[in-house]
Amino acid sequence: MGHQGDELHYLDGYIEAAWELADAVIQKNMLGRRDTLVLPILYNARHAVELLLKYVTNQLVTCGTLTQGHPANHDIRGHYDLLVAANIGDEKLREGLGLLEPFVASLTRIDEDGQELRYHLNREGDVSLKDEPLANIAVIRVSLRRLASIIDGLKHRTIDFVEERSGKAYTDRCSRRDLLAITAMLPPLAEWKTDAFTAAKEAIKKRFNLGSKHFAEALDVIKANREMKGRLGGESEPLSLTDAKAVCVIEEWRKLHPPRDPSEEPSVINGSDISVEDLMEGIAEQRAVLKALLAELTSDDIAELEALLSRSGWVLAGAIRCEGGAYQAQAGGGKRPP
Structure with missing residues (x-):
């Protein structure tokens, strides 16, 4: 809550509250509370949808996908239609909005402006929900599970979509x-x-x-x-790494991982057979390799090598970390099999 809270805590909280209340009515056989609990159940669900639509819209405005948002009101149909009309350049977001539509339509039909589920009388002074005498909690409970899944999918896809935009690998129509x-x-x-x-x-x-x-x-x-x-089988020239630096990395790598004799079976080393001297020797070897690498490589070289070597690049990925803009060697490991 407060400064420690997050916008998504509100979104998650309202849909979770709707589900928990509906589930409690069924699981605890709270038949006498159906008439009172159905109102906060439906209101919480509606408010979760409203918060989701506003969150998605605001995030897309922030990252430049939308030029402007929707007026600050409780019209979930209006907020929804704005996103659909934008025809967002992301297949997953468009699919998620399509799945959400029946819930927007249903909740709008019974409560267009977020008042009917909150007050006994609406703004015109009429009885709220006067044309909706019945509600099936069991059906609502099943629908809430589906709605929660849709909300979760749209929420996380929005987060990923915005993060992806920083990489510039997108078009107006494709994320x-x-x-x-x-x-x-x-x-x-x-x-x-x-x-x-x-x-x-x-x-x-x-x-x-x-x-x-x-x-x-x-x-x-x-x-x-x-x-x-x-x-697709295409090749790209390194952005920073030179041939000489690549050779240097390979030579240092070989010091820790010398070639095996193909005629010999790999040996097995038991942990109990490794002495403190063996560990110290391994640490010293690694430190020497890291010192040599750090003298030759820039941060861009290291990033490129990590991408190229992937899991094989343990010397760089696991033993070098960035701290305050400077790279530091981290001792680790121990005696390795030949």
Whole structure:
């Protein structure tokens, strides 16, 4: 709460409260409380939907996907229609909004402005919900589980979508997630003049509702992106790492991992056989390697090597960390099998 709280705590809290109340009525057989608890159950669900729509809208405005938000009111249909009309360039967000629509329609029908579920009399002085005499808690409970899943999906996709925008790998019609999916549907670059590419092109345009111009824009970003291009068999020159530095890393790596004799079976070292002297020797070897590497490599070199070597690059990924802008070697490990 307060300064320690977060906007998402409100969103999570209201949908969780709706579910917990509905579940309690069923599980505890609280039949006498159905008439009173159904109102906060439905209101909490409606408010969760309202908070979700406002959260998604505000996040998309902040990252520049939307030019403006919706007026600050309780009109969930208006907030929803704004997002749908924006035709957001992300398949997952559009799908999530489509799944949310029946809930928006249902809640709007019984409470258009967020007043009917809160007060006995509405703003016109009429009895609230006068045309809604019955509510089935069991049905509401089932629907709430579905609604909670949809809210969770839209919430997390929005978080990821905004984070992806910092990488610049997107177009007006396709998010980074979409472009990765498109990359997976394309044949290798060497086959882009074949029938396989033509078939993939038509499938991609249909799935993502892309015209020829938007499809070409997606291809331009894919070809310029190192990860996506690499998945299609393309190669990219290192941005920072030179051949000499790469050779230096390999030579230092070999000091800790010398070549095995292929005729010999790998040896097994039991923990009980490792002495303190062995551990100290291993630490000293690693420190020497790290010192040599840190003298040669910049932070950009290290980042690029981590990407290239992946799990194999334990010397860099596990033993070097950034602290205050300077890289520090961290001793670790111990005696390793040959």
